[in-house]
Amino acid sequence: ETGVTQSPTHLIKTRGQQVTLRCSSQSGHNTVSWYQQALGQGPQFIFQYYREEENGRGNFPPRFSGLQFPNYSSELNVNALELDDSALYLCASSLDPANNEQYFGPGTRLTVT
Amino acid sequence: RKEVEQDPGPFNVPEGATVAFNCTYSNSASQSFFWYRQDCRKEPKLLMSVYSSGNEDGRFTAQLNRASQYISLLIRDSKLSDSATYLCVVIPFSGGYNKLIFGAGTRLAVHP
Numbered sequence: 001e002t003g004v005t006q007s008p009t010h011l012i013k014t015r016g017q018q019v020t021l022r023c024s025s026q027s028g029h030n031t032v033s034w035y036q037q038a039l040g041q042g043p044q045f046i047f048q049y050y051r052e053e054e055n056g057r058g059n060f061p062p063r064f065s066g067l068q069f070p071n072y073s074s075e076l077n078v079n080a081l082e083l084d085d086s087a088l089y090l091c092a093s094s095l096d097p098a099n100n101e102q103y104f105g106p107g108t109r110l111t112v113t
Numbered sequence: 114r115k116e117v118e119q120d121p122g123p124f125n126v127p128e129g130a131t132v133a134f135n136c137t138y139s140n141s142a143s144q145s146f147f148w149y150r151q152d153c154r155k156e157p158k159l160l161m162s163v164y165s166s167g168n169e170d171g172r173f174t175a176q177l178n179r180a181s182q183y184i185s186l187l188i189r190d191s192k193l194s195d196s197a198t199y200l201c202v203v204i205p206f207s208g209g210y211n212k213l214i215f216g217a218g219t220r221l222a223v224h225p
Contacts, residue, residue: 033212042117042200042215043157056210090156097210100145104156 003027004093004105012111013081021076021108023091031055031097032074034066037088037107049074050097078110086112114139119201119216126223130191134219136184136201145204145211146177148186150197151218157200160186191223 003026013019025032031050035043045058049068063079072093078085088109092102119136126132138146146163161168163175163184174187184201201216 035213035215040217042217043213045212045214048210048212050210056207056212058212088154092213094211100147100162100204100211101159102211102213103159106156109154 004091004103006089006091006105006108008108009106010109010111012113015081015083015112017081017112018077018079019081019110021078021089021091021110022073023075023093023105024073025091025093026103029093029095029103030072031094031099032068032072033092033094033102034074034076035090035092035104036060036085037090038084039087043088043090046076048097055097081112083112086110115216116140116205116214117201117203117216119199119219121217121219123220123222126191126221128191128193128223128225130223131187131189132191132221133188134186134199134201134221136186136216136219138182138184138201138203138214140203140205140214141179141182143182143203143205143214146184147202147204147213148173148175148184149200149202149215151200152197157215160199188221191221193223193225196221196223 033048034046037043149157198218
């Protein structure tokens with residue numbers, strides 16, 4: 001196992017609601033990246049957090065936001081949920097932003113109805 | 114055009130077969146390359162890095178051709194446990210952070 005944990009495992013929300021997903025990085029890793037994986041697709045980069053700040057962002061709207069805490073754990077928040085937000089949300093940790101090897105947690109499966 | 118393209122498969126092969134997956138990428142400035150493996154409804158797991166000189170890890174061999182922007186993965190002596198989706202991953206130069214760009218994956222099914 002990678003040592004990256006995520007919660008909750010599964011979540012069902014209604015369109016328009018808000019959701020918070022959580023991630024604890026592997027020990028010694030100070031960088032957390034979030035990805036969205038729709039069914040049948042590869043994961044897509046949402047953003048990366050380093051030193052409690054957003055360090056890079058993919059093509060996702062502002063209603064996707066995040067936080068990183070002093071212990072390097074992280075949250076992904078999604079506001080105004082849409083049906084297309086239904087996906088597996090993956091958190092990955094790495095030693096630092098320059099390190100290419102990212103290790104994934106088990107993911108949170110979000111269903112929006 | 115997608116940044117990373119893979120044949121979705123599925124590749125259905127018998128145990129013991131040799132199978133090869135290919136992947137192409139569009140950004141010539143990409144700096145790092147990987148293969149990840151993903152089992153059904155699980156997270157992706159790093160399988161191996163890919164270098165121009167090629168690298169081998171047991172039954173797995175990965176190769177990068179920068180001129181053709183092409184990455185390959187060869188699996189020899191396939192095992193039932195190799196059944197999974199194989200994701201080609203490229204890291205473009207982003208200046209200050211590394212984001213993984215994934216292909217959609219190639220599904221492999223190894224049968225007895």
